[in-house]
Amino acid sequence: MARAIFLAFIGLLALVLAALYAHIIMLVFAAVLVAAVLDALIRLLMRLVPILPRAVAVILTLIFVVVLVIVAAIGGGVTIVTQFDALSRALAEAWDMVASQLNDWGLPVARTFDVTDIVEAIPEPQTIFGGAGAVLGTGFGLLSNMVIVFLTGIFLAIDPKRYRDGLAILLPIEARPRAREVLAKAGTTLQHWLVGQLALMAIVGGLTTVLLLVMGVSYGLTLGLIAGLLNFIPFVGPILAFVPIGLSMIGQDWTTALIVLGGYTLIQQFDANVTTPLIQDRVVNLAPALTIIFLLFMGVALGPLGVALGTPLLAALRVLVLELYVRDVLGDTPEKVD
Known part of the structure; x- marks a missing residue:
């Protein structure tokens, strides 16, 4: 009983500290x-x-x-x-x-x-x-x-192992091996997702830059870089990148504007339907609605920083919930609910 009360107190204290800091x-x-x-x-x-x-x-x-x-x-x-x-x-x-x-x-x-x-x-x-x-x-x-x-x-x-073991040592001895295992799995998932996302950013940014330079659009290199960087934020990033590209088309002839905006749309469709499923969905399958809701919550709570880091944080939390709650508490197999 005393141990349960202590653990509940530690959990509540962790939530308070997380909100404050x-x-x-x-x-x-x-x-x-x-x-x-x-x-x-x-x-x-x-x-x-x-x-x-x-x-x-x-x-x-x-x-x-x-x-x-x-x-x-x-x-x-x-x-x-x-x-x-x-x-x-x-x-x-x-x-x-x-x-x-x-x-x-x-x-x-x-x-x-x-x-x-x-x-x-x-x-x-x-x-x-x-x-x-x-x-x-x-x-x-x-x-x-x-x-x-x-x-x-x-x-x-x-030395990532040193810090992972440092977190595990705060837990009871019998729970430490499982904690190391889950932390390692979360780290691996996060690492694979992040490397894959950087590859997608490079693809989108590179294709957008080539499109803009071929069409002779001013500031093509910078607009392509913006498109690549904002692609880090799923769903919201491509829309945000569309705004400066669309504004830069003002004053251009209709042919150039239609080719650029249509080409950028095709690049984003290619990314969403081809490259992202090939690179990311094999690593972590985040539900689109859940991702958007989580990004909205992070945006309200933490502003641009929360939006920028919301998706990788959700990917890590997903692993922790599936392993520590679905598998260890409910006794289910996480692979069945992926």
């Missing part, structure tokens, strides 16, 4: 995603060179990632930054034209489109999560948050 928890989860990608690269290198110690594989992987980032920055970083600044002004002008037309039709919408207005409308983290949220939400800033996430991800990737 949700922003920090999501940043930690982002670091786990970084670690998952790095660990996948490390494992791939060790499979290619079996005699390679993990410590050496970690160093070589980090060197590869740093070199890749530097090459990407030198090769297209300046172009993208320059294009992004010009694109933001062009989209603002295009939106002003659209808003003017909508107002003429009797649909009242704001005529100005300013990113600062959106930023100022976002609530301060301390109003939602208290002072602790403000520490990472506004005290350090976005750049510092990214540095913290990547550094934490690197340390997690160096």
Whole structure:
């Protein structure tokens, strides 16, 4: 009886802490995603060179990632930054034209489109999560948050077993082997999903960039990059990416606009019906309605950060529920309810 009360108290305390420090928890989860990608690269290198110690594989992987980032920055970083600044002004002008037309039709919408207005409308983290949220939400800033996430991800990737065992040791001795097994399975599922999603982002971003450049659309490289990045968010991301591409078609001839918008739609259909089932559905079969509802909940609770990380979080939670509740509590086979 005393043990049950203690466990219930610990569970309630965990829920309270999760609500108070949700922003920090999501940043930690982002670091786990970084670690998952790095660990996948490390494992791939060790499979290619079996005699390679993990410590050496970690160093070589980090060197590869740093070199890749530097090459990407030198090769297209300046172009993208320059294009992004010009694109933001062009989209603002295009939106002003659209808003003017909508107002003429009797649909009242704001005529100005300013990113600062959106930023100022976002609530301060301390109003939602208290002072602790403000520490990472506004005290350090976005750049510092990214540095913290990547550094934490690197340390997690160096020795993931150490941290997995550290979580398991908090449980009763008889439960530790099962806890390690479930955590390992959740990590593997998350890793496979994330690597697959990065591949899908590269496919969508690459095809969109080629389409825009072939059609001679200005800022094609930046618009393709935006399409690829937003593809990380299922269902919602492609729609969000359609907005800047559609606005960029204002002023173009009808033939170019129809080919670009139709081509982008075909790319997204190809992604949804061909590449995603081939790459992702074999890893984790997330129900579309459940995913959308979860993203809405995460968006209301945590804003853009919750939407961006909602799907991989749902994929990990799905494994935990199927293994710890469906299998261990109900005694059912999770494969039957996939």
